[in-house]
Amino acid sequence: MRNSEAILVTPGTMKIFDAPVPKPAKNEVLIEVEYVGICGSDVHGFESGPYIPPSDPNQRIGLGHEYAGTVVAVGDEVTDFRVGDRVCAEPGVPDGTCRYCLGGRYNICPDVDFLATQPRYRGALARFITHPSNLVYHLPENMSFIEGALVEPAAVGMHAALAGNARLGKKIVILGSGCIGLMVLQGCKSLGATEIVVVDVMPKRLEMAKKLGATWTVNATKEDTVARCREILSGGADIVFETAGAKVTALQATDIVDRGGNIMIVGTIPEPVPIDFLKINREVTIQTVFRYVNNYPMTIEAISQGRFDVASMVSNVYDFEDVQHAFEESVSNKANIIKGVIKVGGSREPSEKGE
Structure with missing residues (x-):
């Protein structure tokens, strides 16, 4: 060898x-x-x-x-x-x-x-x-x-979806539809979520998000992200996943999340983000997500059973x-x-x- x-x-x-x-x-x-x-x-x-x-x-x-x-x-x-x-x-x-x-x-x-x-x-x-x-x-x-x-990036998405308590009945916004955003999307869907908005600036990524099960997509270059997400969901989101790793999307998350909701920071944001706590002082939780923990077996099972499509990506x-x-x-x-x-x-x- x-x-x-x-x-x-x-x-x-x-x-x-x-x-x-x-x-x-x-x-x-x-x-x-x-x-x-x-x-x-x-x-x-x-x-x-x-x-x-x-x-x-x-x-x-x-x-x-x-x-x-x-x-x-x-x-x-x-x-x-x-x-x-x-x-x-x-x-x-x-x-x-x-x-x-x-x-x-x-x-x-x-x-x-x-x-x-x-x-x-x-x-x-x-x-x-x-x-x-x-x-x-x-x-x-x-x-x-x-x-x-x-399986590795899919496990990131699965861990984030579990940590955010994604499930049937939750209104979800995913900011960013790169690889990890699409994995979070599939993690949420595998846990039963059906109302999912995916936001990005690249049409090809949004097309893939739609193919993989996003209920709605928003092109941030053509629409006001916050206004459009709140319009689609008739109010705020129960869970907002920031996966783009950008200051602008982190700030948008505080405007999109509903009272009592969760903001899940999945992306790596390289600069400080000021938080206006007056916007979220109704028991909103902000949580960072790091890689995965004990998620490989369930992720492998989800892919094997066809509930998680990584090959199409x-x-x-x-x-x-x-x-x-x-x-x-x-x-x-x-x-x-x-x-x-x-x-x-x-x-x-x-x-x-x-x-």
């Missing part, structure tokens, strides 16, 4: 290098990667470099954390997996000992080792990768590797050796890309030689 990995050499430049095939530890499995989803955080890293630069300037920076593949070796103490199993994996490895982990909220563990971030910056864009077996999940026979790779598929082009296009063609994935399995030999 030969391994290779895509490395962010400098912001804006990805190259593929030879790398050793990692050996699984006693509690790990070795996975041959088939597909990797391109996340918005990967695109940000490609454009600007890692959010938190490594302390070692010689540290290799890998990208990618949404992946699925085939088990090709198992550690001595692994009993739940065999060679040939089709799997996906949670990319974050918590320390398992802090009070958050022990309290069942491992998603907010401060010492989590998350793929493509500190401390190791190990990316999933590699032919072979090791992972702790307790964070690896079997893929049902009717699920493809592409669907397996997209894939608009662009790239070969591993075209990783540079994949990221360049993800930056330059955001209006037309719903979800990009990179096919790692079956790719040609690496174009660059590592040490």
Whole structure:
């Protein structure tokens, strides 16, 4: 077996290098990667470099954390997996000992080792990768590797929908219909919600939202978002999901939410947002949502049962050796890309030689 990995050499430049095939530890499995989803955080890293630069300037920076593949070796103490199993994996490895982990909220563990971030910056864009077996999940026979790779962002949507208490009878507005917004939409629908407004500025994304079950869509470039949402719902929303990661949509959320409603901040907003509490001082809850916690099994089941359609969201598929082009296009063609994935399995030999 030969391994290779895509490395962010400098912001804006990805190259593929030879790398050793990692050996699984006693509690790990070795996975041959088939597909990797391109996340918005990967695109940000490609454009600007890692959010938190490594302390070692010689540290290799890998990208990618949404992946699925085939088990090709198992550690001595692994009993739940065999060679040939089709799997996906949670990319974050918590320390398992802090009070958050022990309290069942491992998603907010401060010492989590998350793929493509500190401390190791190990990316999933590699032919072979090791992972702790307790964070690896079997893929049902009717699920493809592409669907397996997209369990990760789907779990974000499922976790947000559960945290916001989405269900039948709730009036919901989702601000932003990028990948995560569309995943939140499907999470809400899988929990029974039927009155869902999705807002965006990109027509192609709104078309996809409609296809995936949005009851109404609002083009924010053509309509007053707040006025139109309140008109559609005959008042405010019970739950507003901010998924765009923008100050303007965060501010709109306080104007759209109804008394006693929930504002769920799912997107990563890079600047401070002033809150006019006089607008929401009728027992409105503002809650941030971070990744997912214990949501993989239910998300896999929802996809397998056809209640969560991730395959239709894939608009662009790239070969591993075209990783540079994949990221360049993800930056330059955001209006037309719903979800990009990179096919790692079956790719040609690496174009660059590592040490």
